[in-house]
Amino acid sequence: MSLHPRSRYGRYRGGPDPLAPPVDLTEALDAVAEDVMAGYSPRRALQEYLRRGGLDQEGLDELAGRIQQRRQDLLGKHNLNGTLNEVKKLLDTAVLEERKQLARDAMMNNTDRAFREMQIQNLPQSTAAAVNELASYDWQSSTAREAYEKIKDLLGREVLDQRFAGMKQALEGATDQDRAAISAMLADLNELLDKHRRQVDTAADFAEFMAKHGEHFPENPRNVEELVDALAKRAAAAQRLMQSMTPEQRAELMQLSAQAFGSQDLMAQLGQLDETLQALRPGEDWNGSERFEGQEGMGLGDGTGVLQDLAELDQLADQLGQDFDSSHMDDVDLDALARQLGEDAAVSARTLAAIEKAMHDGGYLTKGADGDFRLSPQAMRRLGRSLLRDAAKQLSGRQGRRETREAGAAGDQTGSSRPWEFGDNAPWDVTRTITNAIRRTIADGGDPGRGVRLAVDDIEVTETEERTQAAVVLLVDVSFSMAAEGRWVPMKRTALALHHLVSTRFRGDKLQLITFGRYAQTMDIGGLTSLPAFREQGTNLHHGLLLASRFFRKHPAMQPVLLVVTDGEPTAHLLPDGESMFSWPPHPSTIRATVDELDRVGRAGAQATFFRLGDDPGLERFIQRMARRVDGRVVAPEAGELGAAVVGEYLRAHFRGRAYGDSDWAF
Known part of the structure; x- marks a missing residue:
C-alpha cells in the first residue's frame, strides 16, 4: 500500500492561471503610443489596439468575426x-x-x-x-x-x-x-x-x-x-x-x-x-x-436552445464591440464566450482584459485634469528607450547592443585610473580593482584561492576628461504639410528618442522642444507627443529661432546646439505687435526676418544642423544657404531615418573633432 496518496494534474480551471507570467505590454504600449502620436487620444488608441490585437494575440474584431461566423453557421445548418x-x-x-x-x-x-x-x-x-x-x-x-x-x-x-x-x-x-x-x-x-x-x-x-x-x-x-x-x-x-x-x-x-x-x-x-x-x-x-435555412431539423427544445445561443451571441457581439465610452473588457462574459467559441477565445479575451488593466494599474495611462487619459511619464520613458534603441541600431548598423547605464554620462576616458573618492559616479576600473584586492589579500597573509573580499581602498575608477555641457534646441515644423506627407509621427518619434537620450545619458545637458507652424511655442515632451495635426497654414521659423535664442541666453555657459526639422520654406514671421504674417510664396520680409534671427543664433556660437524632409528644390536651396551662413550642416534623411539622423547629429556635436563610437553611447 502506498504511503503517499496519488495526485492528478490537469489544466487549471478556476479562472485566470495564478502562476501565469505577467502580461507583456511591450507590443501594446508601442502600438498605443504610435496611435497617440498619430493623433488618437490614449483611450481611443488603447481601444484600437484591443480591437486589432497583436502579432500572436487575437483582437476584439477577430473574436467578433468568429461570433458572426458562428451565428451564420447555426442559421445555415438548421431548420425548424x-x-x-x-x-x-x-x-x-x-x-x-x-x-x-x-x-x-x-x-x-x-x-x-x-x-x-x-x-x-x-x-x-x-x-x-x-x-x-x-x-x-x-x-x-x-x-x-x-x-x-x-x-x-x-x-x-x-x-x-x-x-x-x-x-x-x-x-x-x-x-x-x-x-x-x-x-x-x-x-x-x-x-x-x-x-x-x-x-x-x-x-x-x-x-x-x-x-x-x-x-x-x-x-x-x-x-x-x-x-x-x-x-x-x-x-x-x-x-x-x-x-x-x-x-x-x-x-x-x-x-x-x-x-x-x-x-x-x-x-x-x-x-x-x-x-x-x-x-x-x-x-x-x-x-x-x-x-433558418439549413437542412438539419430541430425539435422545439433544441430549437429554443439554438435561439438562446443566438441571443447570447448577439450579447457577446455587443460586449466585444466596446462601443460606449464607459466600456471595459470586464464587460465581456468569458464563460459565454467559452461556451460559444471555445476556451481559446476566452483566453484571448482574458489576455486583452489583462492588457487593459495593466495599462491602467501599471501607471502607463494617467487621468488628466480634464478627465481624459494621457500617456504617463513612465510610458513616455519606456517608449523613448525603445525609440532610442531603434535609432542606435540604424546608426550602428548592428543588432543586439548591450545596454550600459552610465555610457555617455561622463567625459571621454583617458586610459588612466585613480582611487575612488566619496561621491564618484565614474565607472569602475574592474581589472585594477580586483588586482588591488588580490595584492592586499596576499600582503595580509591570506590565500586568494580561497576567496577575495573587496575593501573601499581597493576600488579604482576610470579617469575621464570633462565634457562640455550643451543647451540643445530641437525645432520641429508642425505645419499641416508634415502630417499630410506622412512625417508627423516620425517627427514625434525623433523628439521622444532625443528627449530620452538627453534625460538618461546626458543629464547635464538642457533640451528645449520648440514647435513652429503659424506661431512657435515651447512644449514638453508629453504635449508634443499628443499634439494633433492642425489645418493651419504657416511655417514660422523666425518665431522658432526667437525662442531658441531666448533659451540659449538662459544658459550662457553651455554650448548651444540647434537642430531644425522642416519640410517647407518659411512662409510666416512674427510682427512687432506679436501677430504672425503669412504669405505664399514666401515674402522677402519673412526671409529677411528669418535670416536675421539665424545670424543672431550663429553669433552665439550655436552648432546648427538642418534636417530637410522632402525633395522641394526651393526648400533645398534655402536650407543650403541658411546652413552656409552659420557654418552648419544639412542632412536630408528619409522620414523613417529622421530619428537616427537627429540623434547622430546631437552626438556629433558632443564629440566634435573625432568620430564617436560604440563605447561612447550604448543603448
Whole structure:
C-alpha cells in the first residue's frame, strides 16, 4: 500500500492561471503610443489596439468575426421542421401498422373494417389535423397505438423542453407518476412566481420550492430573481422560435400542442408561466425572429436552445464591440464566450482584459485634469528607450547592443585610473580593482584561492576628461504639410528618442522642444507627443529661432546646439505687435526676418544642423544657404531615418573633432 496518496494534474480551471507570467505590454504600449502620436487620444488608441490585437494575440474584431461566423453557421445548418417531421414519422408508422392489422384481422366485421379503412384513408393532409382527428380512434393494432401514444409523449416532452432545458431526455419513458410530478412542479412554480409578482414571496418560499423541485433547474439559481432570469431567457427564446416559423408550421404546432401528454392542463400551466415571466421580465426579446435555412431539423427544445445561443451571441457581439465610452473588457462574459467559441477565445479575451488593466494599474495611462487619459511619464520613458534603441541600431548598423547605464554620462576616458573618492559616479576600473584586492589579500597573509573580499581602498575608477555641457534646441515644423506627407509621427518619434537620450545619458545637458507652424511655442515632451495635426497654414521659423535664442541666453555657459526639422520654406514671421504674417510664396520680409534671427543664433556660437524632409528644390536651396551662413550642416534623411539622423547629429556635436563610437553611447 502506498504511503503517499496519488495526485492528478490537469489544466487549471478556476479562472485566470495564478502562476501565469505577467502580461507583456511591450507590443501594446508601442502600438498605443504610435496611435497617440498619430493623433488618437490614449483611450481611443488603447481601444484600437484591443480591437486589432497583436502579432500572436487575437483582437476584439477577430473574436467578433468568429461570433458572426458562428451565428451564420447555426442559421445555415438548421431548420425548424424537426418536431413536425418526428410527429409525421410516428403518424405514418401508426397508420401503416393499423392498415396491416385491418388487413390481417379476418374476424372483424366487414362493415366495421370498411369504416375504419375509410377513416384511415381520408385523414387530412395536415399532420396536426390528422393527429387530432385520431385522438378518439380505437386502435386495433397495439403497435399502431404505441406509435400514436409516442406522439403525445413526444409533444409533451418537447413543449416542456422549450421552457426547461433537458426535459425531453429526462422524461423519455416517463410514467404517469413522473408526469404527475411535473404537473405538480408547474403548479408550485406558478404559485411561487405569482407571489413574487405580487411581492409577497419570502426566501423560505424559494428554499422550499428548490428543495422539492431543484433537480429540474440545472442553472442552480440562488434566489428567485436568478430563477426568473433563467426561465425568462428560455421562455423568450421559445417565443422567438415560434415566430421564426412559417405561419403553416406555427399553426401545425399550435394544434399539436393540444395533444401534449394528452392533457389540456399542461398547456394551461405553461401559458400561465409564460404570461407571468413576460410580466416580470418585459425587457427580454419576446418579439424577435430568425431565418433558418439549413437542412438539419430541430425539435422545439433544441430549437429554443439554438435561439438562446443566438441571443447570447448577439450579447457577446455587443460586449466585444466596446462601443460606449464607459466600456471595459470586464464587460465581456468569458464563460459565454467559452461556451460559444471555445476556451481559446476566452483566453484571448482574458489576455486583452489583462492588457487593459495593466495599462491602467501599471501607471502607463494617467487621468488628466480634464478627465481624459494621457500617456504617463513612465510610458513616455519606456517608449523613448525603445525609440532610442531603434535609432542606435540604424546608426550602428548592428543588432543586439548591450545596454550600459552610465555610457555617455561622463567625459571621454583617458586610459588612466585613480582611487575612488566619496561621491564618484565614474565607472569602475574592474581589472585594477580586483588586482588591488588580490595584492592586499596576499600582503595580509591570506590565500586568494580561497576567496577575495573587496575593501573601499581597493576600488579604482576610470579617469575621464570633462565634457562640455550643451543647451540643445530641437525645432520641429508642425505645419499641416508634415502630417499630410506622412512625417508627423516620425517627427514625434525623433523628439521622444532625443528627449530620452538627453534625460538618461546626458543629464547635464538642457533640451528645449520648440514647435513652429503659424506661431512657435515651447512644449514638453508629453504635449508634443499628443499634439494633433492642425489645418493651419504657416511655417514660422523666425518665431522658432526667437525662442531658441531666448533659451540659449538662459544658459550662457553651455554650448548651444540647434537642430531644425522642416519640410517647407518659411512662409510666416512674427510682427512687432506679436501677430504672425503669412504669405505664399514666401515674402522677402519673412526671409529677411528669418535670416536675421539665424545670424543672431550663429553669433552665439550655436552648432546648427538642418534636417530637410522632402525633395522641394526651393526648400533645398534655402536650407543650403541658411546652413552656409552659420557654418552648419544639412542632412536630408528619409522620414523613417529622421530619428537616427537627429540623434547622430546631437552626438556629433558632443564629440566634435573625432568620430564617436560604440563605447561612447550604448543603448
